[in-house]
Amino acid sequence: MHFQDYxxxxxxxxxxxxxQQAAAIxxxxxxxxxxxxxxxxxxxxxxxxxxxxxxxxxxxxxxxAAINPxxxxxxxxxxxxxxxxxxxxxxxxxxxxxxxxxxxxxxVAIVISNSGRNNAPVEMALEMKARGVRVIAITSVAQSSTxxxxxxxxxxxxxxxxxxxxxxxxxxxxxxTLPGLPSRIGPSSTVMGxxxxxxxxxxxxxxxxxxxxxxxxxxxxNLDGVTEETLKELLGRYxxxxxxxxxxxx
Numbered sequence: 001m002h003f004q005d006y007x008x009x010x011x012x013x014x015x016x017x018x019x020q021q022a023a024a025i026x027x028x029x030x031x032x033x034x035x036x037x038x039x040x041x042x043x044x045x046x047x048x049x050x051x052x053x054x055x056x057x058x059x060x061x062x063x064x065a066a067i068n069p070x071x072x073x074x075x076x077x078x079x080x081x082x083x084x085x086x087x088x089x090x091x092x093x094x095x096x097x098x099x100x101x102x103x104x105x106x107x108v109a110i111v112i113s114n115s116g117r118n119n120a121p122v123e124m125a126l127e128m129k130a131r132g133v134r135v136i137a138i139t140s141v142a143q144s145s146t147x148x149x150x151x152x153x154x155x156x157x158x159x160x161x162x163x164x165x166x167x168x169x170x171x172x173x174x175x176x177t178l179p180g181l182p183s184r185i186g187p188s189s190t191v192m193g194x195x196x197x198x199x200x201x202x203x204x205x206x207x208x209x210x211x212x213x214x215x216x217x218x219x220x221x222n223l224d225g226v227t228e229e230t231l232k233e234l235l236g237r238y239x240x241x242x243x244x245x246x247x248x249x250x
Contacts, residue, residue: 002176006186009175013192016168017199024165025196028136029203031108031163035134036066036208036215040106041241043133044197045070045097045124047088050112053138053193057110057201058244061220064201065234068242070097075120087120089150094123098131102241105132110197113137114173114189116144116157123151125160137161138196140189143171165200167192 017025032042044054044067051071058069073079074087087093109128113121116139125135137157141164149156158164169192174184208215216234219226235245 002178006176009186010188010191013168013188014195017166017192017196020168021165021196024163025199026203028110028163028165028200029207031134031136032200032204033207033211035106035108036064036204037211037213038106039237040104040108041066041068041102041238043068043070043101043103043107043109043128044112045094045109045121046112046193047075047118047120048084049187049190050114050121050193051076052190053112053197054110056194057197059218060198061218061222063198063218064205065216065218066238066242068101068238069244070101070124071244072097088118089120091119091123091152093120094127098124098127101243103128103131103133108134108136110136110138110200111157111161112139112193112197113157114140114143114167114169115147116140117147117149117151119151121157122149122153122155122160125157126153129160134163135161136163136165136200138165138167138193140169140171140173141166143169143173146171165196167196 044057046054054069057063058067075084077084111121111125128135139157141158144156144158167189169189173187173189175188176186177184205215218234
């Protein structure tokens, strides 16, 4: 069955990340730990399907509380799939979005883009760095390094980030070739991206514990004994800095 080949290929990519990206994930975890120790927040940003990875870290059972996803309905298919592709190539969008956020030099940013060449993720990295924020990239180095950059700087995301975690995804994202099908099938970047961003958070929390500090980690809201008040208490310290926390009555 073809799905078994797909899962085997995903497992192979995960093993590559485990062995080849260990140092990068550890370095990214230390940057996040630095931000947490300074009471900063972690801004996450991605366009197209990469926004799923930015969302993955936010308000996540087993994840940290200090995550601020930078979202825009034009970039997450709510205004149309093709519109999302057009908008991520618009110059100036990242500055418009970042000006709506509370961003400071104690923070860190994780920018996710498989191709790493479009205006929005490249500009977001540049805007973050201009504000003194360290940038972690999750990207396909194989695809990005062979792609023509679209930003006027001539740079791609992996050339701007302080730490680059390669998702090890092949150009084009899809893994399988089926007889009679002209295009490859079986995307992989979402699975790899979710594994990477959660690995970064695990390393960050482990590092803060080594430094003698504690980090608010969210339990599942569906576990007995976990109430809305439990979650509000964990999230409350980030009120005003994480846009999508609805803590008005906290």
